Amino acid sequence: MIQRFRNPRDLSLAAAGLFVRSAREAIAESGRFRVALTGGTSPSGLYRLIAGEPYRDQVDWRKVYVFWGDERWVPITDSRSNAGMAFGTLLKKVPVPPEQVFPMWTAGTRPEEAAARYQQILQANLGDDQRLDLVLLGMGEDGHTASLFPGSAVLDEREKWVDSLWLPGQQMHRITLTVPVINAARKVAVIVFGAAKADALRQVLEGPPDPHAYPSQLIRPRDGELHWLIDDAAGAGLARESP
Ligand code: 6PG
Numbered sequence: 433m434i435q436r437f438r439n440p441r442d443l444s445l446a447a448a449g450l451f452v453r454s455a456r457e458a459i460a461e462s463g464r465f466r467v468a469l470t471g472g473t474s475p476s477g478l479y480r481l482i483a484g485e486p487y488r489d490q491v492d493w494r495k496v497y498v499f500w501g502d503e504r505w506v507p508i509t510d511s512r513s514n515a516g517m518a519f520g521t522l523l524k525k526v527p528v529p530p531e532q533v534f535p536m537w538t539a540g541t542r543p544e545e546a547a548a549r550y551q552q553i554l555q556a557n558l559g560d561d562q563r564l565d566l567v568l569l570g571m572g573e574d575g576h577t578a579s580l581f582p583g584s585a586v587l588d589e590r591e592k593w594v595d596s597l598w599l600p601g602q603q604m605h606r607i608t609l610t611v612p613v614i615n616a617a618r619k620v621a622v623i624v625f626g627a628a629k630a631d632a633l634r635q636v637l638e639g640p641p642d643p644h645a646y647p648s649q650l651i652r653p654r655d656g657e658l659h660w661l662i663d664d665a666a667g668a669g670l671a672r673e674s675p
Pocket of ligand 1: 470471472473474475501502503504514569570571572576577578579
């Protein structure tokens with residue numbers, strides 16, 4: 433489902449409503465809400481909204497379990513840290529029990545070890561069905577999502593749940609959920625706004641299948657919901673109106 437909004441603010445308001453609804457549904461059904469947060473800059477407005485009224489008190493934070501979709505291999509204090517951004521905009525402002533928040537730690541171990549450890553954490557904290565309730569994603573101007581970058585070997589990983597990669601363009605290691613974990617989720621919401629992403633978004637949503645060039649094409653939940661939340665600027669290149 434593609435939802436189109438006039439601007440990032442309206443998009444973030446809709447995403448906050450989706451977050452709260454997803455939390456309430458999951459907690460009603462299983463007693464827990466297991467969510468994987470995205471990094472980047474797009475979600476900061478959403479996180480600030482959720483951390484405030486009226487959204488904050490609509491979530492039973494005692495039952496929320498927070499994971500990440502990916503992380504840059506930098507200290508959590510580094511301004512590029514996805515966990516650092518989420519703590520600053522959301523997690524320090526809501527009463528989620530710290531023991532239920534699982535950053536992809538990037539201190540003291542090698543990326544591949546951290547990825548393997550994170551897979552164990554996920555498997556230990558997801559329910560019997562081993563599914564996340566909601567995966568929040570962004571999309572880069574090159575069509576990547578999480579740290580599933582064009583041309584990277586991780587795009588073809590179907591066994592591991594979490595993998596690490598070296599990103600030459602950023603001279604940085606990344607840790608990322610893999611395609612099977614994301615596509616096993618009950619809901620996936622991709623937040624895309626800004627004109628800079630219009631070309632990639634058109635390729636992802638309407639272009640020929642070319643997932644190694646446009647990895648966001650790989651995001652197809654097996655039997656979960658896929659929500660594209662886009663603004664008019666990012667959707668300017670789309671031929672068809674939102675269904
Ligand atoms: C990351 C993110 C990444 C992000 C896109 C969009 O660690 O970089 O997880 O997948 O969602 O790069 O980033 P912006 O929201 O900053 O445009």
